[in-house]
Amino acid sequence: MRELERALDGGGTAVLCQVLSGMGGVGKTQLAAHHARRVLAAGGVDLLVWATAATREAVVAAYAQAAAGILYSDPDLPETAAREFLAWLEHRPGPEQRRWMVVLDDVADPADLRGLWPPASPLGRTLVTTRRRDAALTGPGRSLVPVGLFRPVEARAYLAASLAARGRHEPEDELSALAGELGYLPLALSQAAAYLIDSGLDCAAYRALLADRARDLADALPDAGALPDDQAAPLDAAWSLSADRADRLRPYGLARPMLRLAAMLDPNGIPASVLTCGPALTHLADHLADRAAGQAPEQADPPDPPGPPGSPNLSTRRVTAEDAVGALRALHRLSLIDHSPGTPRRAVRVHQLIQRIARDSLGPGRRDALARTAADALMAAWPEVERDTALAQALRANTDALARYAGEALYRPETHPLLFRSGRSLGNAGQVAAALVHFQHLADSVGARFGPDHPDTLNARHRLAHWHGMAGKVEYAQTALTGILADYLRVLGPDHPGTLGVRHNLARWRGAAGDTTGARSAFAELFTDRLRIIGPDHPDTLATRHELARLRGRTGDHAGAIATFTDLLADCLRLLDPDHPRTLAARHELARWRGASGDISGARAAFAELLTDRLRIIGPDHPDTLATRHELAHLRGKAGDRAGAVDTFTGLLTDYLTVLGPDHPGTLGVRHNLARWRGAAGDPAAAVAALTGLLTDRLQILGPHHPSIAATRTDLAYWRGRAEADGLRVPRQPPAPRAEARDPDSR
Missing domain, CATH: 1.25.40.10 (Tetratricopeptide repeat domain)
Known part of the structure; x- marks a missing residue:
């Protein structure tokens, strides 16, 4: 703390970047937060940005959010917004000088900060927390501040103060012994203090429980000597005792399975909807049912603790979203998670060390099953129309975290749809280059696992070709889709939905490449087949009608395009929601061809109404909203x-x-x-x-x-x-x- 304060008081001659380095659980984040609060209270900065930095994407997202707040940049193009923010930080002193501090919390890989380090400025301060001690984190302008374990006297004093605040007093020798058994690690001491306060046990009784549980875990873990962050086994025991205690709180028995589900997701923020949706509730209910039936899991947990006398047995009733929130509150109470209901997009944060221990307490089979449950929960929470861009960004971050933890689980017995959904979300948000990288990796991964003719491989190749076309590589997309269609026909047959989808996109990119006649012919044949296979009211049939109508206008038949889109819009309103993307797209094309036919005022009115709806439904930065503004700008010129x-x-x-x-x-x-x-x-x-x-x-x-x-x-x-x-x-x-x-x- 004194080193950080000296940096703050040193003015322009001080080292401007401090790197707090230490093992997981020593309190680096708390130290950084305390320092940031002191700087704010002293009026030392005008702008404070706190960025979780476990991944490069997380840092970029935090910078983009800051740029949105101070520069009105758009966070949906995070790389661009981040560059604008860093450029803003480089302003030189002047009459409107602005002092700033950037905190990069929990840097996992120094390489993630390449090009993202805040600039050296006499008006700025940078504070980094990390478990790493790489040379890349030090150097000119950066000072490494090691953060170690508590000394024995500090550990004892911490426990004594925490208990005294609740009117509890324990013998000093018991506190010293407990601190030593927990390795003087602040995180373990915090969990132990919370357990002692909540349970009412004295220190000697808790130490006895800790010793018993440590022996049990040492027998159960596949490799008790290879624990995360070089921790000793008693930390596992402290976590297990805390989880047991949380399970005794209402709603009884749900805290442990909830913590394990959260351990598969992004430690920097999990949306509330993911942990309260159907798959999450099924996971909680299945846990209770298995326990009630006495089924032996692959790797045994300690027996579920009973609730207080007269408590309800949750295994006999449905688990609700309210129960799931109650489980989160119980975990929060025992300091196992941070639960912030007021920020639903990032409602739950979990220390990575606790996540690691929770995952390591499971055998491979149960861990794989839990990974697919987490993927199901993300899919259930993912809206079809991404109106909330911040929520979509959080869901993508959680998908990335899950993919890192899950290993092969998301590819068994087949590729989980979540991996396709995340890539589509990137592309729909306008991050076409990122979508291309995502689907290239997915196509390579699926192909290596299942071979070139597996439906998942074909689907990934299809998505990759589509986003190449969206990136402007029309000729490449057309060539790739031609080969993919041949493979679909050979493997899945002419009537498979995937085959029809490839034919649709191939015709689309033929038209984009200038072959309007060939595209119309291809879409006409596809429309006939879709009517036969899936009927006239299927959304895919409506999509093919949409493309045929659009090509009709492109050949000069504006009146025919207007008539066709008028009929199509009526069917979209009958079959789909008025806010459905297909309905909005039909309205867009109808207005466009009205303008092309000479009805400028009618087209402008229709586009203005559509813009209002798109702003409400998908926001100002969605590519479709920008396309509507594009048409209005053109019609303004056409009107004179x-x-x-x-x-x-x-x-x-x-x-x-x-x-x-x-x-x-x-x-x-x-x-x-x-x-x-x-x-x-x-x-x-x-x-x-x-x-x-x-x-x-x-x-x-x-x-x-x-x-x-x-x-x-x-x-x-x-x-x-x-x-x-x-x-x-x-x-x-x-x-x-x-x-x-x-x-x-x-x-």
Whole structure:
């Protein structure tokens, strides 16, 4: 503590980064929190950011959240927002100087901080807690502060003070002996003090229980000498006694199975809905039923303790969400978890050491079953429409943590759907590059385990090809899907839902590649097959009708597209929720083709209404919301307000860059239309400059054969001709390989 205070009082000459290093459970986080509170109370900083740093993604997410609060950055593009936050920290002293402190708590791997260290600034302080002692954590500008175990006198004083606060007093020799048996580890001492206070036992009786339980665990654990963080066995015993005590609290017998479920998830925050949903409740009820039936588990727990006389037997009734919350409160009471009901997205936090001990108390079979239960719970808590982006981010973090702990469990007997759902969530949030990395890893993992013809392997390859297309690699997606379709037909047959899904996406990317006629023919054949196999009211059939209607408009039949989308919207409203993504997509396309047919005012009104609904349902940063704003910006120019269109597209481009990044096809499309409207607003030279840069970027990102390349070259030639006709000098480029001019009004 004194070292940290000296750093604080030293001003600009002090070391600006302190690294608290020590084994799990010594109190590094509590020390950092105490120091941060003192700094705040002393008025030493204007901004304090606390980032859980167990993974790189967690650090990036914390920085992105900070950027959202102070810079109005969008946390849904976390890497970009994090860079903006770090740049903000580098401001130099001045009349509006801002003092800051960043706490990076529980750094698991120094490599995760590459490019994420806060800058050295006389206005800033960085505080790191970690179990690591790597050289990468020290160096110029960083000071390593070792945090060890309590000394014997400190351990005894801690126990005495904790008990005295509740009117309890124990002999000093008993307290000293207990502290020694617990290895002077603060976390173990904290659990022991909580147990003594809650149970009413004296210190001698608790030591006797601890000795008995330590012997039991030593016999039960597969390798009692290989405990986490070099801990001694009595810490396991202290955890087990605390879990027993929590099981004696209402609702009786549920604390231990709840703790084990939480041990499979993200220590930095588990959504409340995950631990109170159906699969979690079934897990709790099954635990009680097995105990009541006297079934011997693969690796025996100590017998469940009885509740107080007259307490209800939960094995005879249904376990409710209220019971699950009660179990969380019991664990919180015994200092086994932190339960914060007021923050439901990160309601439960568990020390990683407690998680490790809880998992290690299970045999492999039970641990694997628990991993799949945790995966089922995450799936049950995951909404189909991700309205809450912070919740989706927390669910993805919990999925990543579970995947690290579960090993092979999520691939037996087949790949758990959670691994596919997490990747889809990344892509739908606009993180297309991350989705590609996710599905590439999944395809490699599944293929290595099950072989190339397993349905899970085919599904992973399908998802990977789809997100390549979403990233703008249209030609690659089309080629990949052609091969995948052949494999689906050979392995699963023509009528399998997966085969139909691949045909749908292959037709979609054929159309995106410019083969509108071929895409229409493919979708027409698919529609006939889907009517035969799944009927007219299935959502997949509606999706195929959607694509056929859209292609009808692209061939110039705007009236036919309007009529088809009008019928499709009516069916979506009849069969699906008004807020369903398919319903919103039909409304989007209907408004679009109304505008293309010349009904500008009607289209603007429809898009304005749709934007209001999308803001309510999926928020301002969802890619679909941005697409609706894109259409409104274009229609503003079509209505005659070309300068207004330029202003709207300029603001929209900023949001696309923040949410989707500079390489996303949607961002490139906004740049293209912004350039067109600049030319239409009377600045053809600006249009030429913008399109020249866009052509270079599209060639690099999308490749020379992407359909947008020809459109960019055509517009560049058109606006260069307009600029030269006005007597302006602009750089010369090769002529466009396409004859039609592209004034914005022709869109």
